[in-house]
Amino acid sequence: MRLIVLLGLVSLFSDITYEGARGILGPYLGLLGASALAVGFVAGLGELLGYGLRLLSGWFADKSRAHWSVAAVGYVVNLLSVPTLALTGSWHQAAVLVALERTGKAIRTPSRDTILSCAASGGRRGLGFGIHEALDQIGAVIGPLAVGWVMKLGGSYRDAFALLGIPAVLALFALWTARRSYPHAIEPEGRDALRTEKGFPKGFWLYMIPMGLIGAGFPDFALIGYHLGKTAIVPVHLIPYLYALAMGVDALCALAFGWLFDKKGVKVMALSAVGSALCLPLAFSHNTGLLALGVVLWGMGMGVIDSVAKAVVAELLPFEKRGTGYGIFYTAFGLSWFLGSLLLGALYKEVSAGAAALCSLGLIAASVPLLLWLKDITPRP
Numbered sequence: 001m002r003l004i005v006l007l008g009l010v011s012l013f014s015d016i017t018y019e020g021a022r023g024i025l026g027p028y029l030g031l032l033g034a035s036a037l038a039v040g041f042v043a044g045l046g047e048l049l050g051y052g053l054r055l056l057s058g059w060f061a062d063k064s065r066a067h068w069s070v071a072a073v074g075y076v077v078n079l080l081s082v083p084t085l086a087l088t089g090s091w092h093q094a095a096v097l098v099a100l101e102r103t104g105k106a107i108r109t110p111s112r113d114t115i116l117s118c119a120a121s122g123g124r125r126g127l128g129f130g131i132h133e134a135l136d137q138i139g140a141v142i143g144p145l146a147v148g149w150v151m152k153l154g155g156s157y158r159d160a161f162a163l164l165g166i167p168a169v170l171a172l173f174a175l176w177t178a179r180r181s182y183p184h185a186i187e188p189e190g191r192d193a194l195r196t197e198k199g200f201p202k203g204f205w206l207y208m209i210p211m212g213l214i215g216a217g218f219p220d221f222a223l224i225g226y227h228l229g230k231t232a233i234v235p236v237h238l239i240p241y242l243y244a245l246a247m248g249v250d251a252l253c254a255l256a257f258g259w260l261f262d263k264k265g266v267k268v269m270a271l272s273a274v275g276s277a278l279c280l281p282l283a284f285s286h287n288t289g290l291l292a293l294g295v296v297l298w299g300m301g302m303g304v305i306d307s308v309a310k311a312v313v314a315e316l317l318p319f320e321k322r323g324t325g326y327g328i329f330y331t332a333f334g335l336s337w338f339l340g341s342l343l344l345g346a347l348y349k350e351v352s353a354g355a356a357a358l359c360s361l362g363l364i365a366a367s368v369p370l371l372l373w374l375k376d377i378t379p380r381p
Helices: 002-031 036-052 054-064 067-087 091-119 125-152 157-163 165-181 202-217 221-231 236-264 267-276 279-283 288-305 308-316 319-350 353-374
Strands: none
Touching: 002 067, 002 091, 002 125, 002 157, 002 165, 036 054, 036 091, 036 319, 054 067, 054 091, 054 319, 067 091, 067 157, 067 165, 091 125, 091 308, 091 319, 125 157, 125 236, 125 288, 125 308, 157 165, 202 267, 202 308, 202 319, 202 353, 221 236, 221 279, 221 288, 221 319, 236 267, 236 288, 236 308, 267 288, 267 308, 267 353, 279 288, 279 353, 288 308, 308 319, 319 353
16 A cells, blocks of 8 residues: 555655646747647647557567666656756747656656556455545646746746656656655456466456447546636636546545445446436536536546546456556547547537537447456456
């Protein structure tokens, strides 16, 4: 549990760093002379690198068994790219650092999750990933608020980026402490040590189907924020607070559903998918109460995706294939999320907000029977 908390603190300080930066990256690029097209390209390229390279880094970590070293390299690249943004003189330089930041995240994530899956073995993976996600999301709330505070006091964008170097250093210190305290944490224990299969079981590939549907149907908060800003259902200055609400719900639901997963298994994901399917129809409502409920359900969905969904991967895969498996999972989910976001955005623009909401609902709802069926082939401790 101490290792789980240490890794959670690494993620907490990391999220303060790069989530704080993401909140002001767009206007900063614009200040440096980037066009709207350039901003979109930089953001899209960063996410593509952030998900796509996880397959390669996960495979390398499995082959080398150097999970701690791979994670450390990724965190260094990921975190130090952010305060370096304070030194840029053009948007091209900033774009390179954004790409490096996302590349670092791609390098370290599969190895980090593999270490975490070992630390949370013995029937507590759901809770372990839930604790980690809860700490992670606390950082996701603190980061943007801290940057906003700096800007409110009259600080510049460069001041804000420089300040984010403090949590970056704290994250690396927490990682060093975890590595020094638990150098052999990646050794399989308990049921993991008894598993003899070396390949990817059928259940893992079948799991990609409902997760692909969830990824395609689950909206990015940017679409919700765009709709709220366009329709002026709520004042623009309240939209960041709605996002902070979603992050708080994310943290709580990661803990609650992670604990439930350890007790009930994959059907917990089916339950969360039912609620997540309603997030966009409710968020697009003109009733502020239903709108807030939609945002809460969106936060719940994110909490389950970032905790229980990862725990299921660890349950399905032998230790020797776990880094590669996480890479495959992240790449497939990221691709489906990207394509789904394009589809939802196109429907919103060309048809209506209601059409986008119904498409989201249908895709996520289609995952529920598949998840209920998958529970019968998912190994349990």
